[in-house]
Amino acid sequence: MHIKDRSFVISGGASGLGEATVRDLHAHGGYIAILDLNVDNGERIVRELGADRTSFFEVDISDPESTASAVKKAMTWIKTTGKPIGGVIPAAGVGMPGKLIDRHNEPIPLDRLEFVLNINIRGVIDLIRLCLPHMTTTEPTPDDKERGVIVLVSSSAAFDGQPGQLAYAASKGAIRSMALVLARDLAMYGIRCVAIAPGYFESAMTAAMSQKVRSSLERVLEFPARPGKGTDFAQMVRHCVENVMLNGECVRLDGATRMPSRM
Template identity: 50%
Template sequence: MKIEGRTFIISGGASGLGQACVETLVEAGGYVAVLDMNEENGAELVSKLGSQTKFFVCNVLETESIRAAVDGAVEWVKKTGKPLGGVIPAAGVSTPATVRIRGFLGEKQSTCHNMLTMDQMLDRDGNALDLSDFDFVMNVNLRGTIDLVRQSLVHIAKTEPTRPDGERGVVIMVASSAAFDGQKGQVSYSASKGAVTAMTLPMTRDLARYGVRVITIAPSLFESRMTSMMSDKVRGSLEKAMEFPRRAGQPAEFAALAKHAIENAMLNGTVLRLDGGMRMPSKM
C-alpha cells in the first residue's frame, strides 16, 4: 500500500513506538489520527507535525472511548479527503507494577514504589496471582487491541481498493518477544502478547476477502519511557541476551519495519520478530 495520501489510526501514538510510527508515516506523506490518553503529549506532537495529524483522546479500556476516537478520525478523513489505510494498535502495558510508570492511569511516576514486582503465579509468600492485575494487562494489551482493530475495520473495509489486486488496508499489531520466551514473572504480559500473535493468522483469513492484510511485529527490548526507568543491572542483563546488536532497539527501527509492512503487499498473516536475535533467559 502506498502511504502517501492515506490515513492511519494509531493508538498509543503520543509516545514510544506509537509516536515513532506516527512520525515515520507523516514523513512518508501519510495522515495519522493519533489516539492516546496523554492530552499534553498528543497536543505537543500534533503541534510539531502539523496538519497531517490530529489528536483524539482514547482510553483503550473503554469501548465507548475507542468508538468516539474512531468516529472522530472518520469525520476528519471526510474533511481531508485522505481515505483510511490502516490501523496500528500500539497502546499497551507490560506488568501491573510498571503501569504507573507509563502514566497509563494518569498517576505520577513517584507513586510507583516497586517497579520490579512481577505477576508470578505464586508470590514469595505463596499467595495466588491477583486476577485483577491479570485482567488489567489482558484488557489493555489484548481486548484493547481487538476492540480498536474491529471498530476501525468497519470503515477500512468500505474504502475503495488502492491497487489492482483489491487491497484496502492493513492492520499492524504489536506483540513482544515475551510471547515466545516470557521470563519468570511475565504470566499476564506473555499471555496477552501470545494471544495477539495467535490471532494474527485467523484474522488474516477473516479479512482476506476485504483486501485487508494483517501483520504483527514482536519487538524485544526497545527504548521507551518504561525502559528508561530500569536499573543498569536489569538493562545490562537484557542487553546481554541479545546477539547483535547488543543494545536496546530504537523506536525509529520499529517504525521502519511497520512502514515496510504497510508498503509490501506480500507481507500478510505473519509475526515478525524484531529482537536482535534475543532469546530471553528464564530470569535475569
Template identity: 40%
Template sequence: MQISEKTILVSGASSGLGAACVKWMIGLGARVIGIDRTPPSSELVALPTEKYWHGQADVTDEQSVRDVIEQGTARFGNPSGVIACAGVLHGERLLGRDGPASLEAFRRVIDINVCGTFNIVRLAAETMAKGEATQPDGERGVIVMTSSIAAFDGQIGQAAYAASKGAVAAMTLPLARELGRFGIRVVSIAPGVFETPMMQAASEKVRQPLLEASVFPKRFGYPEEFAATVQQILENPMLNGTVLRLDAGLRM
C-alpha cells in the same frame, strides 16, 4: 500500499513506539489519527493540524474508540492503515512474598493488551472494509498489531504480559484469513527490547541481562527501527498473517 496521502490510525500515539510511528508516517506523507488515553505530548501538538489529529480515549472503551475513529475519519478520510501500539507492561511472580499474584492485575493486562487491541482492530476494520480499494490488486488496508517476544519466551514474572502478547500473536492469522476477502492484510510485530519510556522505566537489573543476551547489535532497538518495519509491512503486499520478530536475535 503507498503511504503518502493515506490516513493511518495509531493507538498508543503519545509515547514510545506509537509516537515514533506517528512521526515516521507523517514524514512519508500520511495523515495520522492518534489514539491514546493520555493527551498528546508537546511534540505531537507541534505537528501540523492537517497531518495529525489526536483523540484521547482508552482503547478498552467501545464508545470512545468509536467516537475517535468517527471524528478522525470525518477529518482525514477512511484509514488505510492501523498501527496498534497501545499496551502496558506488567511483571509479577505467580507466588510472591505477599501471596499469589493479583487476579485484578492479570485481568487489567489482558483487558488493555488483548481486548484493547481487538477493539481498535474490529472498529477500524469495519471502517476500512467500507472504503475503496486503493491498490490494483484490491488492497483496502493493512493492520499492524504489536505483540512481543515475550509471547514466545516469556520470563519469570511475565505470565500476564506473555499471555496477552501471545494472544495478539495468535489472533494475527485468523484475522488475516477473515479480512483477506476485504483486501485487508494483518501482520504483527514481536519486538525485543526497544528504548521507550516503557523499557526505560525498567531497572538496570532487568535491562543488563537483556542487553547481554542480544546477539547483534548489542543494544536496544530505536523506536524508529520499529516504525521502519511498519513501513515495510504497509508497503509489501506479500506480508500477511504472520508475526515478525524484531529483536536483534535476543532470546530471553
C-alpha cells in the same frame, strides 16, 4: 498499501514505538490519527508535525465507550481530510510484572491481570473491530485492490516469556496468534494483517524497568549489541504497510536476541 495520501489510526502513538511510527508514516506522506491516554504528549506531537496531517484523540483503550467515541471522532476527521483509511496500528500496550503466586502463597490480585489483558488484548481487538467497517468500505488501491493493513504489536515475550511476565506474555502471545486469523478473515476485503514482535527497544516502557532488569537484557544482546530504536521499529511497520505479500505472519524484530530466564 501506499502511505502517501492514506490515513492511519495509531493507538499508543503519543510515546515510544507508536510515536516513532506516527513520525515515520507522517514523513512518508501519511495522515495520522493518534489515539492515546497521554494528552500532553499527543497534543505536543500534533503541534510539532502540524494539524493538517495529524490529529490527536484522547482514549482509554481499555474502556469500550472511550474507544468507540475516539474512533468515531477519528473517522470524522479522516472524512474531512478526504484521504481514505489505509491502516490501523494498535500499539498501545502496558506491562505489569507479577507471578501468579507470591512468596507468601498469595495469588496475584485479579485486577492486576485484568489491567494488562484489557489493554493489550481486549483494547487491541476493540480498536480493530471498530475501525473495520470503515476499512472494508474504503477505496481500494488500483493495483492489488488492497483496502487496508493492520500491523499488530506483539513482543519477544510471546516466544520467550520471562519469569513474572505471565499476563504480558499471554497478551502478546494472543496478539501473535491473531495475525493469521485476521489475515484469513479479512482476505475477502483486501485487508492484510501482520504482527511485529520487537525484542528490547528503547521507550518509556523499558526506561521504567529497574537497572537490574535492563542490565540482564543488555547482557544477552546478540547483534546489534544495543537496544532497538523507535526508528528501527517504524521502518519495519512501513515495510509491513508497503509490502503486499506480508500477511498473516508474526515477524521477530530482535537482532537474534532471546530473552533470558534469569534476571
